[in-house]
Amino acid sequence: MNKIDADKLIVEYQQKIFGFAMSKMRNIADAEELASNIMLEIYKSFLKTDNIVNIEGYVYRIASNVYARFVDNEISNKHIDILKIEYPVTESGFDNIENGETYKKLRKEIGMLSNRQRVITYMKYYKEMSVMDIAKKLNISVGTVKWHLSDIRSGLKEKIDMVKNSNLSVNPIYFINMGHGGSPGKNGDTKDMFDSRLKQNIAWSCYYQAKTITDISKELEVPIAYIEGELRKLVEWGYIDQVDSSKNPKYLTNMYITDSREDFSEEANIKKEVAKFLCEKFFKDLFEKFDKAEDNWGMICPNNDKNYLKYNLVMMALSSFGNDWENWEELAVKRPDGGNFIAYATVTDDCVRQKPDDKYAGCGYMYDQVWRDNKQVLQSKQYNCIYSDRKIDWRSNTQEDWEDLYSYLSNGCDKEKISVSSFSNLSAKGYVVDGENQVTVINVKDGNLVTVINNFVANHIQIPEFIFEEGKKVDERLYEVNKSKYPEHLEKLVRYNNSNAFTWGEFIPYIVERMLEVGMLKPLTQKQKKAVFTVVAIDCR
Known part of the structure; x- marks a missing residue:
């Protein structure tokens, strides 16, 4: 393709490419970087290729490939923000991106998986790696990968249509007063520890009833990756107790939390x-x-x-x-x-x-x-x-x-x-x-x-x-x-x-x-x- 035609097509698809990038990244700075990488790859490909039958599909396929590489380079399969990774779609065009309630529910449920299972899900269904390649990459046995995949499939099938029994994800709480009875330490007291709304909602989630990290994650609709670090700190500092030593232990808040919405x-x-x-x-x-x-x-x-x-x-x-x-x-x-x-x-x-x-x-x-x-x-x-x-x-x-x-x-x-x-x-x-x-x-x-x-x-x-x-x-x-x-x-x-x-x-x-x-x-x-x-x-x- 000659340079003049390539320039015209790049201008024509510029807005759609940026829209694609925004739908993936949810962040203007990252979206601009991704869009820039996509346009560069598309422009180079236009100059090398003639007689492209389906321009729309061709552009979308390149955009998807660049995005896959971009994600892989950014997160190296270790700390995956599932809310920024899109479920694979067909080449039917840009208008089909993120369509359907089932897809949205599925993406949230994937975010509730353990770190290991999220990584395996990403490798298998987003990068389309084989079970053997996943096993080598994670240094685990093929049988372990298969077991995780089976557990993931059955778990997602069960959870995808489950009815939520909590509204914390829709109407989260926050602490209006925090204090202590006794002697504060070098790092302060309750107010200094609960410096984020996420920590506050974690504590409230397991206040009346002991819950696993999976339960907390589901109730808040926040991926476990964001919960586990905060929960670990709250346990270490004695605001939440781990009540058993099982593989998936339950947690119970031991603070004295008063619900101001009650009638006092x-x-x-x-x-x-x-x-x-x-x-x-x-x-x-x-x-x-x-x-x-x-x-x-x-x-x-x-x-x-x-x-x-x-x-x-x-x-x-x-x-x-x-x-x-x-x-x-x-x-x-x-x-x-x-x-x-x-x-x-x-x-x-x-x-x-x-x-x-x-x-x-x-x-x-x-x-x-x-x-x-x-x-x-x-x-x-x-x-x-x-x-x-x-x-x-x-x-x-x-x-x-x-x-x-x-x-x-x-x-x-x-x-x-x-x-x-x-x-x-x-x-x-x-x-x-x-x-x-x-x-x-x-x-x-x-x-x-x-x-x-x-x-x-x-x-x-x-x-x-x-x-x-x-x-x-x-x-x-x-x-x-x-x-x-x-x-x-x-x-x-x-x-x-x-x-x-x-x-x-x-x-x-x-x-x-x-x-x-x-x-x-x-x-x-x-x-x-x-x-x-x-x-x-x-x-x-």
Whole structure:
């Protein structure tokens, strides 16, 4: 064929070739590269060939051959993205590409095969290799290849028309809140691990029922090749358990995942009742006694503002009701980076227009220590919620803050005696404003700082026994309304998370809300919000 005719034909088929490339690659950059390779091969072939009877079929055959080589070179049969490989079609033209629901289902089901079986499928049905050649290429026996092919054929025939029993592939979930109870490791916590929606959906898929990787893959309609690496990491880091040691083991998520799409209105009502009960039966008497204490029970803050200190008393009082860490050791998971915690998350999906009300969201309690010469010299306790002007995230509480604060306080609040960076950090956090410390301080002359922090209220007043009895009743009510919302295999964790309720930090915003309504508290200034619910005990010996 002469050059002029070849040029005309290339221009005529240019758009169709690019469309062919796009249908194969699903990616503009790869499609452009493939189209360029195809046009080069076709153009060279035109110049060498005369009297082509069926131009359409001729062009398509060359395009298919170039594509086959392109795929083979790119993936070398090892990491095959089946969603980018097209099922072989005839030379009937470009209009028949990707037609039919059966073909689409087949391609998805092939993507659910194991890595070995996907490779064998590709070699046999896409490259049309013989069984013997496949065996040599993969260094396995001919009998093994035949067994896999038989298993593949029967499996695909069974699955191709199966009815899906899940909608995760259509309406995947995502985590709106992630956190931990315990100590995060060097690599962070739940939020750092579940940095992709795929990981989140893997965990959710095997949350209520143990599933194999094949089950998970089918439910998400994501090829196993994409699932296995993420699943392996989630198992390694203790978020998902492998429950058996078979060739195709099952997996079960051990996190405490709350489905925000459930109805938690009864739980919210219980918490509001608790806030009302504690305000009337406990905090009213507590505040009256505190108002009479000229020394504010040893608590120090700017201007000895009793209203401000009462906010902190709310936090300190809950700790005095008991131990919210009971049975924690049994349920916490030790992570490879040194973390030791129970992982928490809250789930929603794209169909939920209204996200859960975060009015009562909180983060804490957060404890930090400062040591000097093998002696603990500072113990801090902090809780973050809507009434404190801090991010509701444990990351906003850093060891550097308490090191800087101790240096500032132990040097008589003289900014000239600490580094500029330390003073700047304290000022930026709002812990120091206009040269004055805003954090509530308790000077301890003897005794354990941790005990002082946790038992502060109990050390100054006797907590009535009926408060503890009421707490046990509330625990049982919360457990009864919540237990059906979580998997049976997490019964101990559900029981733990619905016990010692009166000690929970999450009651703080409910209690403060009630106190503001009835006038037991006055609103804080913006300056006070930066440091409220932050108390440090300092060894001043």
